[in-house]
Amino acid sequence: xxxxxxxxxxxxxxxxxxxxxxxxxxxxxxxxxxxxxxxxxxxxxxxxxxxxxxxxxxxxxxxxxxxxxxxxxxxxxxxxxxxxxxxxxxxxxxxxxxxxxxxxxxxxxxxxxxxxxxxxxxxxxxxxxxxxxxxxxxxxxxxxxxxxxxxxxxxxxxxxxxxxxxxxxxxxxxxxxxxxxxxxxxxxxxxxxxxxxxxxxxxxxxxxxxxxxxxxxxxxxxxxxxxxxxxxxxxxxxxxxxxxxxxxxxxxxxxxxxxxxxxxxxxxxxxxxxxxxxxxx
Amino acid sequence: xxxxxxxxxxxxxxxxxxxxxxxxxxxxxxxxxxxxxxxxxxxxxxxxxxxxxxxxxxxxxxxxxxxxxxxxxxxxxxxxxxxxxxxxxxxxxxxxxxxxxxxxxxxxxxxxxxxxxxxxxxxxxxxxxxxxxxxxxxxxxxxxxxxxxxxxxxxxxxxxxxxxxxxxxxxxxxxxxxxxxxxxxxxxxxxxxxxxxxxxxxxxxxxxxxxxxxxx
Amino acid sequence: xxxxxxxxxxxxxxxxxxxxxxxxxxxxxxxxxxxxxxxxxxxxxxxxxxxxxxxxxxxxxxxxxxxxxxxxxxxxxxxxxxxxxxxxxxxxxxxxxxxxxxxxxxxxxxxxxxxxxxxxxxxxxxxxxxxxxxxxxxxxxxxxxxxxxxxxxxxxxxxxxxxxxxxxxxxxxxxxxxxxxxxxxxxxxxxxxxxxxxxxxxxxxxxxxxxxxxxxxxxxxxxxxxxxxxxxxxxxxxxxxxxxxxxxxx
Numbered sequence: 001x002x003x004x005x006x007x008x009x010x011x012x013x014x015x016x017x018x019x020x021x022x023x024x025x026x027x028x029x030x031x032x033x034x035x036x037x038x039x040x041x042x043x044x045x046x047x048x049x050x051x052x053x054x055x056x057x058x059x060x061x062x063x064x065x066x067x068x069x070x071x072x073x074x075x076x077x078x079x080x081x082x083x084x085x086x087x088x089x090x091x092x093x094x095x096x097x098x099x100x101x102x103x104x105x106x107x108x109x110x111x112x113x114x115x116x117x118x119x120x121x122x123x124x125x126x127x128x129x130x131x132x133x134x135x136x137x138x139x140x141x142x143x144x145x146x147x148x149x150x151x152x153x154x155x156x157x158x159x160x161x162x163x164x165x166x167x168x169x170x171x172x173x174x175x176x177x178x179x180x181x182x183x184x185x186x187x188x189x190x191x192x193x194x195x196x197x198x199x200x201x202x203x204x205x206x207x208x209x210x211x212x213x214x215x216x217x218x219x220x221x222x223x224x225x226x227x228x229x230x231x232x233x234x235x236x237x238x239x240x241x242x243x244x245x246x247x248x249x250x251x252x253x254x255x256x257x258x259x260x261x262x263x264x265x266x267x268x269x270x271x272x273x274x275x276x277x278x279x280x281x
Numbered sequence: 282x283x284x285x286x287x288x289x290x291x292x293x294x295x296x297x298x299x300x301x302x303x304x305x306x307x308x309x310x311x312x313x314x315x316x317x318x319x320x321x322x323x324x325x326x327x328x329x330x331x332x333x334x335x336x337x338x339x340x341x342x343x344x345x346x347x348x349x350x351x352x353x354x355x356x357x358x359x360x361x362x363x364x365x366x367x368x369x370x371x372x373x374x375x376x377x378x379x380x381x382x383x384x385x386x387x388x389x390x391x392x393x394x395x396x397x398x399x400x401x402x403x404x405x406x407x408x409x410x411x412x413x414x415x416x417x418x419x420x421x422x423x424x425x426x427x428x429x430x431x432x433x434x435x436x437x438x439x440x441x442x443x444x445x446x447x448x449x450x451x452x453x454x455x456x457x458x459x460x461x462x463x464x465x466x467x468x469x470x471x472x473x474x475x476x477x478x479x480x481x482x483x484x485x486x487x488x489x490x491x492x493x494x495x496x497x
Numbered sequence: 498x499x500x501x502x503x504x505x506x507x508x509x510x511x512x513x514x515x516x517x518x519x520x521x522x523x524x525x526x527x528x529x530x531x532x533x534x535x536x537x538x539x540x541x542x543x544x545x546x547x548x549x550x551x552x553x554x555x556x557x558x559x560x561x562x563x564x565x566x567x568x569x570x571x572x573x574x575x576x577x578x579x580x581x582x583x584x585x586x587x588x589x590x591x592x593x594x595x596x597x598x599x600x601x602x603x604x605x606x607x608x609x610x611x612x613x614x615x616x617x618x619x620x621x622x623x624x625x626x627x628x629x630x631x632x633x634x635x636x637x638x639x640x641x642x643x644x645x646x647x648x649x650x651x652x653x654x655x656x657x658x659x660x661x662x663x664x665x666x667x668x669x670x671x672x673x674x675x676x677x678x679x680x681x682x683x684x685x686x687x688x689x690x691x692x693x694x695x696x697x698x699x700x701x702x703x704x705x706x707x708x709x710x711x712x713x714x715x716x717x718x719x720x721x722x723x724x725x726x727x728x729x730x731x732x733x734x735x736x737x738x739x740x741x742x743x744x745x746x747x
Contacts, residue, residue, distance in 0.1 A: 012411040016520050019410045023702050027710060033440035036450055065398040069704020070697060096331070096545050097398070097538060100377035100390040107381050127549055128327030132320045135603065139317035144324065147553050150379070187611040188603070192305075203697030207690045210462035211469050214642060214651070215619035217611070224693065225700035226438050244703040249441030251406070251699040256432055258414040263428075266418045290590040294598035301602025319599060321554075322570035326596060328550030329574030335539045355532040362536025367543055375548025383501075386544065392505035393512060394541055397534035399705055400516035406702035407520055409695055423684045430688025431695075438696055451640055456689050458642040463654025464686035466616050470655070471662050473612035480601035480608075491597045492590045 004268035007261070015258065022254040026246035035245060040213055041230040043220025044198040047171055048081050055170040056163055057087040058195075060185060061105070063177035064097040067202045071175045073228035073241035074200045075105045078173060081235045083113040088159045089121035090169070092145070094133060094180045099126040103149055117150070118157045125149035130180040131188045138166040138193040166193040175200040175222075182209055186217050200227065291486040298484030365389070430456060498716050506717040507724070513705060514728045521732055620655050622648050654682045 001009075051057070059078060063071045082089050089110075093102040106123045115121055124145040127133045136144035141163060142155050154160060162168060172195050174185040182199035190197045196219060199209055203224030212218045222231055225248060228241035301319070304312050342356035369385040377387030419425040436442030437453025482488040515530035555571060558564040576592040579585045624645050625633045636644040660672075661679030668676040712721040 008415075010414075012415075013521065015411045015414055016407040019407055019699075019702070023406075023699065023706050024710075027703065027706055033444055035440050036443060038454065065395040066402040066701070068395065068399055069707070070700045096542050097394070099545055100387060101395065103377055104391075107378065111381065125549065126545060127324050127554070128331055128546065129320070129324035130327065131603070132323035132327065136317065136320035136324060139313065139320065143317060143321050146558055150376070151553070187607045191607055191611045203693045203695075203700060204690075206693050207457060207461050207686065208465050208469075210457055211466035211616055211619075214458065214462045214466075215615050217615060224438075224696050225703070226696065240704075240707060244700065244707065245440055247703045247706075248696065248699055249439040251410075251702075252435045252439045252695065253441060255410055255413050255695055256435055258410060259417045259428065259432065262414045262417060263419055286587045286590075290594035293591055293594040294601070297595055297598030298602040301599050302605045304602070305606035318566065321567075322573070323596070323599065325550055325554050325567065325570035326574050326577070326592070328546045328554070329577050330596070331542060331546050333577055333580065335542055338535070338539055352528070355528050358529055359532040359536035362533045363540040363543075366537050366540025370540065370544030370547075375544050375552070388501060388505060389537060390541060392509045393533070394537045396509040396513045396705070396708065397516065397530060397537065399701065399708075400513045401531075401534065403698075403701040403705040404516060404519060406698040409698045413695070423680060426681055426684040427688040427691070430685040431691040432688075434689045434692030435695055438692065453689075453692075455639050456685060459639075459647045459650050460654060460682060461686045461689040462642070463620075463651040464658050464682050466620060466651070467655045467658035467662070469612050470616050471659065473608045473616075476608050477605055477613070480605045483597055483601045491593055493593070 002269060002272055004265040004272070007265045008269065018254055018258075019251060022250040023247045026250045027244070030243060030246045033246065033249060035226075035229050035233055035242065037230050037234060038227075040221040040223070041227050041234070043213075044078075044173060044200070044222055045081070045220070045231065045234045047196065047198060047219055048078075048085060048087070051085060051087055051170055053086040055087050056090065056168060057082045058090045058092075058166075058169045058172040060172065060174040060176075061091065061093045061098055061102040062095050062174055062181045063093075063101075063202070064095050065101060067177035068101060069240070069244070070202045070225050070228065071177060071200065072101065072105060073225070073239055074175050074222050074231060075102075076109055076239060077228065077231040077235055077237070077241075078175075078200070079106065079109040080113065080237055081231075083109065083115050083120070084235070087170075088163075089115075090124065090160070090163070091121065092124040093126045094130055094184075095177070096126050096128070099149075102126075118148075118152065119159055122154065122157055122159050123149045124154070131184050134166075134180070134185060134188040135192075138189060141165050166195055169193075169195040171196045171198065173198040173200060176205060177202045178205065181205065182218060183212070186212060190217070198222075290492055291489070295484055295486065298480070302484070362393075430460075503717055506712045507720040510709060510712045510720040511724050511728075513709060514724050518728055518732055524732060524735060526728065526731060620652055624648055653678065658682055 048057070059075070059082070061071070061075055079089065079091075089106075091102065091106045093099055103123055103125070106121065107117075110117065110121055117123070125148065127144060129136070133144055141160070145154050147153055148157070166172070166189055172185060172189065174182045174197070176182045176185075176199065182197075182201055182205070185199075186197060189195070197217070198220045199212070199218045200222035201209060201224070203226075206221065206223030206227075209218065209221055209223075213221050222228060225241050225244055229245045232238050232242050301316075304316055338359075342359050344350075345353050345356040346360070366386070366389050369389055373379075373384035373386035375386070376384055377390050378384060383391065417428060417431075419428050433449055434453045434456060436446055436449040437451075437456075443450040479488060483491065512530050512533070515526040518524055519527040555567055559567055573592045573595055577589050580589040622643075625635055626645065628634050635646075637646050638644045639646065641647065657675050657679035659679075661676045661683070664672065664676075709721045711717075713719050
């Protein structure tokens, strides 16, 4: 077996170790490389900036613990931005296993910004039905969520004054890790109830949402940890996303090096095999 | 009786399908009221569907424990985890936190469910790296194009990549916004046409697999 | 720091390391954590469904507001559960027929409007831009996704990929050129998707390692370090044991 062939059959645990170290070392010793802001992330930021005080901002945290590292920093930044702009925040989740995290992030950021539940914001919790919940909220918000997460009746909450359905929402952002997520909020929400919609999503979902971005069906897109890091920079409050970008850089570079090496070894072993077969013939 | 078992459900699908497709184009107050009521019903039915979905696990693992099949101990752990969570859930009134204070149910969620699910997916990072090393080879022109696009996007989406090759940022933006968007758009149109066709087939009874089990 | 937080830190770290131990090889620690995960997730879903559906959406509206019509979806939901009674399982078909019928009906017009018409509309945009005072212009900027040149590229991309998908006959002559263009566009998009998937997966790992680093803090009692050592030790002992007592082949 040639060197190249041996390298192609290397124990995968060595690759695991390389990836583990490439993630761990930059987290322990960050460098802090500059991060450029993309127009798609700026789209969401600029729209929230343009909203007048007291506007209704709906944040749907449509993800579960599997996507926490990507979408939690996005949630924190968006909530901080919305609270700073004194918007009225309505938060909810369409993913059952994300309920606890959604409650935690909304409560924590609200507490940090000195906001009061029921007056400045409301967390509606989770409801099954996925797309049916979106349509029902578009028809009658209080029917879809008769009570908030804490069991308090939604009717009469001062934060919801003048809000009967999704038609009264000024801006909605869905942070989606799959279905139901950004696409569902467009198809079953914005298409009929005509509110402005922005999106945030995991890296896996991001490329699939560009057609909606191009057609203006969503006015901005925060994609993955990189998008979250850009948003943290835009609101000038760096958090876990910016902290993770050095590790992200290192792992990407490691994978590129692995791909290049694998191709070098592949071509080397192919050339040797070809030469051997020629000399054999 | 055969009508009730076979044609009855198909008739229900036909009527509800046609009514709710037409509803979109008829914004009359009565039709809107019907949409409001039925979507609320779907929320409630969705809850039952969820329980139905997870309950099949009860049977599978209960049988494993009863018969003491290989690995029944793990099924027992599963049961303990499930029943423990349910018990603490009832004790905490189904809430992870009450007025910002974590309940026992919230503790299970935060310190067991979140790290477990998070790590389950985090280990994929290692496997994607290993797969990239083992199979990401430029065997053909198409594979080479795929590989180059992947490398550009990987470089362009991280600060180090943009720092080492400044053009990679703009290049990956162009790939995502134009080339990728056009393909994704074609896929979206194709999949949507498929969805519409499937929905029509369901409504008119040409596709019945959703009716599933039960004797005819 | 409250004691429940410290214990939580130890439990979360231990379970995280148990799952990571799979990277070495499949082992009982991983299986234990995996089954616990399934159990806890199912328990969690059941409790949330009970609290949200039974208490908030059914019980309270009926008892407090007299919304008796909500018994209709309850009845439909109960019909679904007949699936567990073999003789009456056919009744559950009515529930599925209702859900699927309504779902299909709701999906058709919305999908056509949102994804077919809107996407086609944005693809067939004017290639030239009318700028007041300057007349009709063709914009060449690649960085502006709405420029004329990008509009042409998007049009070519969408049409060639759709051609490739829908005309599955043997591609010859001009058809072959179009189909090959479609394939190239597809390859680029798959490459971009792979790049983004790598980013997503690495982010998840970064998230977990960030938590493990947090749990090396002395205020928690450094569970990450202690439990990492313990997990490695357990794996070594297990490996030795299986070497000295190899499993019998059946």
